[in-house]
Amino acid sequence: MIKQLLFKGFSASLLFWVCYACSDATSKTKTIADTAALHTNNILPAEVKNTIDSNQKVIYLTFDDGPQHGTMAVARLCQQLHIKASFFMVGSHAEQKSDGFKIVDSIKRAYPLLLLANHSYSHAYSKYRYFYQHPQTAFDDFIKNQQLLAVPYKIIRLPGNSAWVTQNRLKASDLVKPVCNLLNNAGYNVTGWDVEWSFNHKTANPVQSADKMTGMIDSAFAKDKVFTKNHLVLLSHDRMFRSPQYLDSLARFIQLLQKNKDYRFETIDHYPQLKPL
Numbered sequence: 001m002i003k004q005l006l007f008k009g010f011s012a013s014l015l016f017w018v019c020y021a022c023s024d025a026t027s028k029t030k031t032i033a034d035t036a037a038l039h040t041n042n043i044l045p046a047e048v049k050n051t052i053d054s055n056q057k058v059i060y061l062t063f064d065d066g067p068q069h070g071t072m073a074v075a076r077l078c079q080q081l082h083i084k085a086s087f088f089m090v091g092s093h094a095e096q097k098s099d100g101f102k103i104v105d106s107i108k109r110a111y112p113l114l115l116l117a118n119h120s121y122s123h124a125y126s127k128y129r130y131f132y133q134h135p136q137t138a139f140d141d142f143i144k145n146q147q148l149l150a151v152p153y154k155i156i157r158l159p160g161n162s163a164w165v166t167q168n169r170l171k172a173s174d175l176v177k178p179v180c181n182l183l184n185n186a187g188y189n190v191t192g193w194d195v196e197w198s199f200n201h202k203t204a205n206p207v208q209s210a211d212k213m214t215g216m217i218d219s220a221f222a223k224d225k226v227f228t229k230n231h232l233v234l235l236s237h238d239r240m241f242r243s244p245q246y247l248d249s250l251a252r253f254i255q256l257l258q259k260n261k262d263y264r265f266e267t268i269d270h271y272p273q274l275k276p277l
């Protein structure tokens, strides 16, 4: 089944770039129905609804560095499983692939299930320190990508660095704070990540198993090791899932999470407290 999801038109060459980043319809319907029933029977107070909502935990699956080998395989899997996900894409990568802009458009057309977001034009040329030490050049790089890919919302992920800029919060290392301030002043949001599904930097294959990753998600929620309580951003990379073996692993991971009815999936534009999009 997974093999059928693979994008047949992909080049055989593998592109390895260095990068160190809907609710569940059933449970949502049930929650609303339960709440309505309680109202009808006059036993509900508003606090009950708050109690129900407080159990909800939102997972934002994010895939970085596309378009590349693996992007469409991941996109088709998400479509098959009806799972929301966000793709942080790189303009120079789109230019390097013959079908790069076609892939970008495929993601854009799949909204609201899938969302395109901005991961810079150059991916910092993989020279992160130099890139961030020149904040105006870095800022211009993000704006170039926003325009080149016609990214729909002002949502950015920094290459190689987990920083956050939302309506009222800014969390960034000294290295990236200058560019974060420029992006903030221009009305952009920056989203980092809470948990990463790591990859082997020689093979680009996932390091952790699906079961291990599910445990990491459960633990991060339980220990509140997230930027915003009850909201968890997972970082992974499209290229990790380019082969059927590892796409199966991603499918298992998603299906394990779906068993927990407290969990639902959203695209990153639904993250709390973003500036107006």
Ligand SMILES: [Zn+2]
Pocket: 018, 019, 020, 021, 064, 065, 119, 123, 159, 160
């Ligand atoms: Zn990246």
